[in-house]
Amino acid sequence: MKNENLVSNNRIIGKEIIRYLILIYWSLYWLLNSLDKIIGGSHFLFVGKDRFAQVERFFDSLGLGNPIFANVALIIAAGLEIFAFVFFSGALYHLKKKNIDSSRSWFFAGIVLTLTIFTYFSIGDQIFGHHGELLEHAIYWFMAILSWIIFIYIDKIQIFDNFSIKKKQILIATALTMILISVATVSIFWHNHTSFIERTQAVNTVKIDDNKYKIEFPFLAGSKAFENSIAKFKKDNPTLKINYIYTAPTTLRLGFSDGLIIYIQTDNKK
């Protein structure tokens, strides 16, 4: 009798975890989307996405360059997103309080708002001709519907009988986990120790012809590495003038093992 109760409780815990995770995901999703609009632009510790610039450019491509159109579209989206966040948070609160019925109602309101948002975005994507975003928003729309289905039918799904693990399995799993974590951590720190310098370090040029040079950048190289490489090239070759820089397209690179490759075309200074 005692064991049956335990099994039953474990089942409930397992199913509630899925509901909690769904609610936490959507609450955080809309919270961070809303924060992105409140913060606006890139700041220290928050880059986000410049939605105003993105939406303004979309409207401008329609011939509606006045920022009022982008502002109104963004405010409508922000209002829907904020209310979706509020309803998902309310569902989370009611789930915590074990008011499953209320939690479902609040979650449903959040899902209705989420579906409205993604339908609204998808309409825009087709008008603006942005089929990449259309796919992205369609997937989110689909995820919202599936989340709702899983949330309401989770009780009918068999999850775990219990969460207990045997002592021997715990020991082996812990030992294996610790070994793999140690190996991965040492590898990551060693790579950081040896390679971080590549982020800014100048890269040597290779002469491939009378007036053509090649620079193969490591994956970590950023704009500083490019600038330092150009400075070094100019310093090493004071008689040469850079005429042209050709960026090798990805199709000329070896699969994913090559980083950025540039070719420098030069001329002798007069």
Add this chain to the structure above:
Amino acid sequence: MKEKTTIRYFILIYWTFFEALTVIDKIIPDVYPYWVGADFYTLFVKLFASLGITNPIFATIALAGISSIEIVVLVCYIFSLSNLNKGKHKSSEQWFYRGVSFSVLLFSLFSIGDQVFGERSNLLEHGIFLIMLIVSWVIFKYNAQTEERVIKFSFSKDIKIAFLAGTFLTLLTSYSILDFSKSTFSNKSQPVKGVEVVQGVYKFDFPFLGDKFVFENTIKAFEENNPGLKVDYIYTAPDELNSKKKTHILLYVFTEQKN
């Protein structure tokens, strides 16, 4: 509010708009005021040309055939939505099933085409839409077979708090959006200031609003401010050098002293 009927409406509204706009995109084949869309004609002509079929009649026939199926799908969805609105659930289900069947056929044709033309990213896109349609139909049909649940939101304390919090946050966000718009809109025309990063090489970090006019203004302003310099060459930093999401575009201007 009936929970499952509402979901049915959302599924139908989404797919009806999806097909309606796809059809409009075929009717309006180019870029016009208030409509950009995608240029499917050019895409089809290029795809057929890659097969060695350069006569545009083949691309035109293929596009017309696809548009015809899309119109059939749209009509099915409109009838389904209309019947759902009249409370004729059985009829709505039948029309949705017809629409989904034609749409699945369409995405199957697209997928075959994607493989023939070697367009793997489009193959993934069409595969995702196909599975979304099938699952939408499963939800539409089988979800309705379980008991309907009616949601009644009364103005209880928690709902009032939610509305107050939502309204306050919306006002705060609206203020922030308008303020950001006002303070950054000048980036749409204002020239960008360059920084000399290597002797004779200037870096221009363009803001997200920067477009072709900003570029033109920037070069013009640079030449006016540096009358002794001649612009030799402009290099656009590729994505690998600009992986941070903070910058829209990085330009390097290579200069030399005028003789």
